[in-house]
Amino acid sequence: MRPTRPQPAQARQRGAALMLMLVIVVMGIAAALVGSLSTTALKNARQETTAVALAQAKDALIGRAVSDNNMPGSLPCPDTNDDGSAELLSGNDCPSYIGRLPWKTLDLPDLRDGSGERLWYALSTGFRDDDSARPLNSNTKGTLLIYRADGTNPLTEAGYDAVAVIFSPGSILGSQVRSTAAEQNSAANYLDIANGRNNASASGPFIAGSISDTFNDQLLFITAKNLMPLVEQRVAGEVKRALANYFSDNxxxxxxxxxxxxxxxxxxxxxxxxxxxxxxxxxxxxxxxxxxxxxxxxxxxxxxxxxxxxxxxxxxxxxxxxxxxxxxxxxxxxxxxxxxxxxxxxxxxxxxxxxxxxxxxxxxxxxxxxxxxxxxxxxxxxxxxxxxxxxxxxxxxxxx
Known part of the structure; x- marks a missing residue:
């Protein structure tokens, strides 16, 4: 007795089923790949936004310090109420030496990091724009110490602690709450802790930690090595002018x-x-x-x-x-x-x-x-x- 051969219709159905399964598998792989690529692209885009915002802030702070007409080299107080403006001095001091970046005072757009948050900013007390900080010159050192991710080894060079630190706070983590005005003006609800170093501390020390489920701050800092050479160029211009005027007069x-x-x-x-x-x-x-x-x-x-x-x-x-x-x-x-x-x-x-x-x-x-x-x-x-x-x-x- 001859074996029964599959009918053409049955063969076609089996082939179609195999094709459908193959299409489903390929589509699944493609979807996973596209999803992975989309996640990576989104992460990269957010990182790029953060990096650009931090760099803009750093450049603006240095430009402000160099051009100041009271104390070249000085910097504005942080913004503690999130209105974009530097706080006025309280006596001889800033009301706080950590707060948001005063973007309006610096003539910047409303800078945001990749998570949509405004930048934060810490200032070394010796660089405040007040007469009590005089003399402010090339001998003036920053006092803000920054540690590497291990929390033990300094990121700033010995003798070159930071004059100012700019933070991207990232998205909300852990027990942070950012609902009310008071919560939104609390550094602890934006800046994180890693290896015993708390970035919400006004005077530091701070940490450039590794990104994790419990830490997502990113920072950029300014030292006197970044700042004072540019201030000195301005001072040198004034000395040239003064000597020229003196010679012209005498x-x-x-x-x-x-x-x-x-x-x-x-x-x-x-x-x-x-x-x-x-x-x-x-x-x-x-x-x-x-x-x-x-x-x-x-x-x-x-x-x-x-x-x-x-x-x-x-x-x-x-x-x-x-x-x-x-x-x-x-x-x-x-x-x-x-x-x-x-x-x-x-x-x-x-x-x-x-x-x-x-x-x-x-x-x-x-x-x-x-x-x-x-x-x-x-x-x-x-x-x-x-x-x-x-x-x-x-x-x-x-x-x-």
Missing amino acids: GYYPWADNLLSGGDNYAANDKTNRGWLPRDAAAGSAPDWAVGSPPQWFFDNQWYALIYYSVAENYTEDPGDCDTCDDNTLSVDGVNGVRTLFFMPGTPIGTLTRNVENLSHYLEDSQNRDHANDLYVTPTSQAADRDRLYWLSSSSIWKP
Whole structure:
């Protein structure tokens, strides 16, 4: 007896069923793949939004500090009531040194992180915009310590703790509640704890923790190494302008303060051509600085006490009658004819506390800190936060 062959209709049905099953399997795999890709794409998009917002905030804070007309380098108080504006001082202090980023004060759009939350911000007390924080200059250090994810090893370098920290709080976690106004203004409902470090603490220490089910803060910070080189560029511009105005008014440049101890309150010493830039330029018959040149904040924040200055004998009040001059002109990198020059010091290296009597705390090249001659060199280090030389050539052009 012959075996029964499947009828054509049955074969077609079985084939269709197999095809349908294959289509279902393929669609399932495709759906899973698309879902995975969509989740990854969404996560990446949120991360990109957060990174851009943090970077914008950092740039705005640095720009605000550099351009401030009361205390260049200072920063606004945090926003504690979520209205976008920096809080006014309470006495000599900010009402709180942690709060939201004052985006309106910084002329920013309403920045949000990838979860739709506004950024938070912590400020080092020494950088508040109040007269009681003076002097604020390159010697001023941040005090906000930040740890790596392990909570043990610092992320900030020794001696370079943060001036300000900007936080992306991320979405709500654990027991955090963000319903009422009071809850929305509590840092603990936005900033997290990891390995014993609490980012909701106003003065730190803070932690750049690993993202997990219990921690989703992301942060960016500013140190004096980021900030002060830009502030120093502004200060250098004011010094150039003040020296130009002084020469225009008098036909010569002021004498220097030769007492490196600053014991004479940084007053110019008659017939002394190198030392600290004088706070009081009047020496002998030479007059003081013109009013407003340099500006008052320059004196209030004691920038003169950080700036090493020299003037060539031919451009002093009494050419030929200079007690400390080496030659008629100054020399930079072997080029003579330099009229006057000065150094901006950069930030103190590491944990160093500067001693005004020790030029090596301000100038790194041995030739530049030789207080007995008028031969100078371009600083070897080109790092942004190291000392910088500005000099006026024989053709009256400032370099750089």
